[in-house]
Amino acid sequence: MLQTLAISHYRSLHGLVVPMQRLNLVTGDNGSGKSSLYRALRLLAETAQGGVAAALAREGGLGSALWAGPEEIDRRMRAGEVPVQGTARRHPVSLKLGFAAEAFGYAIDLGLPVPGMSMFDREPQIKTECIWAGPFARSANLLVERRGPRVRRRAGRGWDMLEEPLSAFDSLFTQLADPQRMPEVMQLRDYIRCWRFHDHFRTDMAAPARQPCLAIRTPVLANDGHDLAAAWQTIVEIGDVDGLTGAVDDAFPGAQVAIDAYDGRLSLTFQQPGLLRPLAATELSDGTLRYLLLIAALYTPRPPPLLVLNEPETSLHPDLLPALARLLIAASVRSQVWVVSHASHLIAALQEAPACHAIRLHKEMSQTRVLGQGLLDAPAWYWPAR
Structure with a gap:
C-alpha cells in the first residue's frame, strides 16, 4: 500500500x-x-x-x-x-x-x-x-x-x-x-x-461497451470497456458472484444482468422489473451502462494494489451515488483506492465510512x-x- x-x-x-x-x-x-x-x-x-x-x-x-x-x-x-x-x-x-x-x-x-x-x-x-x-x-x-x-x-x-x-x-x-x-x-x-486507472469509459451510442465482444476470459476490464460482457462472465465464473449481483441490486433493486453467447461472442442484457424483455447494451442509458462498467472494474477477480478513479460520478444520477460509495468502500477491502470527485452526494456518502481518508x-x-x-x-x- x-x-x-x-x-x-x-x-x-x-x-x-x-x-x-x-x-x-x-x-x-x-x-x-x-x-x-x-x-x-x-x-x-x-x-x-x-x-x-x-x-x-x-x-x-x-x-x-x-x-x-x-x-x-x-x-x-x-x-x-x-x-x-x-x-x-x-x-x-x-x-x-x-x-x-x-x-x-x-x-x-x-x-x-x-x-x-x-x-x-x-x-x-x-x-x-x-x-x-x-x-x-x-x-x-x-x-x-x-x-x-x-x-x-x-x-x-x-x-x-x-x-x-x-x-x-x-x-x-x-x-x-x-x-x-x-x-x-x-x-x-x-x-x-x-x-489500474479508470477514467475513460465511453457511454455514447457508439461506445465499445455496447457491442458484443469475443468470448475470452477477461479478469481485467479494458480501459475502454469493450470487453464488458466477457469481464462480467469471468467474474460470474471465477470471481465474487454474490458481490457482483448484490452491487447490481443495490443500485437497481430487482434488476438482473445476464450474458448471452452466440457464435463465439458475448452480449450483456439487463432485465428490469416491469419489463417483458431484457434490454440490450445498446438500449441502456449512459448512466446505467457506466455504472455496470464500474461494477465490472471494481469486482475484478484480479484486484490491483492501487485502483484510481477520476470523477466516477460522471453521467450518474445523484440517487446512484450512495450505492457507488458503497461499491468503492467494498473495493477498498481488496485494493487501495484513490477517488477524485467533486460530487457532494458521493463525497458525503464516502466520508461516512470510518476508513475514508479525505484530502x-x-x-x-x-x-x-x-x-x-x-x-x-x-x-x-x-x-x-x-
Whole structure:
C-alpha cells in the first residue's frame, strides 16, 4: 500500500507531500489541483511502462508541465508588499515525482539536457532515480541510486557500480529490470505496472461497451470497456458472484444482468422489473451502462494494489451515488483506492465510512495545498540530491 505521495514543480503542485491510506478521497474546488494530482500519479505509473517522456510530450512537453510561478514565493509576495515576480534562478529546472510504499520508496527527478547538444534539447532527461527501503529516502536506506547515466546498487556496507551507462531518456525500470542483479528494480516495476486507472469509459451510442465482444476470459476490464460482457462472465465464473449481483441490486433493486453467447461472442442484457424483455447494451442509458462498467472494474477477480478513479460520478444520477460509495468502500477491502470527485452526494456518502481518508485541496498563491496541513503535519520526505 502506498503511504506517501510527493510531487514537486508539477503544474500547481509546487511542493506537495500527501499521506495515503486504504480509501483516499480527493476533493476541492474547480482549479484546486485535483486533476493535476491525478495526472502526476499517472506520470509515476508511466515510469514503469517506459513512457514518462512521451506522457510529458502529450501534455505539451516539460515546459508546459512545470510550475509556472516564481522559483520561490517569499513572505513579502504573500503579504502583497511586492508583486509576484521571477528572480534569477538558483536551482536547475526540475520536475520531481515520488512515493513511499510499505516495502520500497521511489523518486524520479526530470530536467532538461544541455542545450545545443541535440535537436531534442527540449526532451526531458532523467537526472536522478532512487529506490530505498523505509518511509523516506536517506543515505543509510538507499538501495539503488541513479545519477545521470550512472547507477550503483547497495552491496552489504558498500556499493556496486554498474559499468554500462544508462540512456538519459529511459527509466531504470526499462533498462535494469533484472531479477538476479536488480531484484528491487524488478519488484517495484511489477508493483507499479499493476496500478489500474479508470477514467475513460465511453457511454455514447457508439461506445465499445455496447457491442458484443469475443468470448475470452477477461479478469481485467479494458480501459475502454469493450470487453464488458466477457469481464462480467469471468467474474460470474471465477470471481465474487454474490458481490457482483448484490452491487447490481443495490443500485437497481430487482434488476438482473445476464450474458448471452452466440457464435463465439458475448452480449450483456439487463432485465428490469416491469419489463417483458431484457434490454440490450445498446438500449441502456449512459448512466446505467457506466455504472455496470464500474461494477465490472471494481469486482475484478484480479484486484490491483492501487485502483484510481477520476470523477466516477460522471453521467450518474445523484440517487446512484450512495450505492457507488458503497461499491468503492467494498473495493477498498481488496485494493487501495484513490477517488477524485467533486460530487457532494458521493463525497458525503464516502466520508461516512470510518476508513475514508479525505484530502481536500485548495490554492494559496496559485500553489496547491492540502487544507489544514501545516508544516509539521505532512509526512517526512526528502528528495535525493542530483
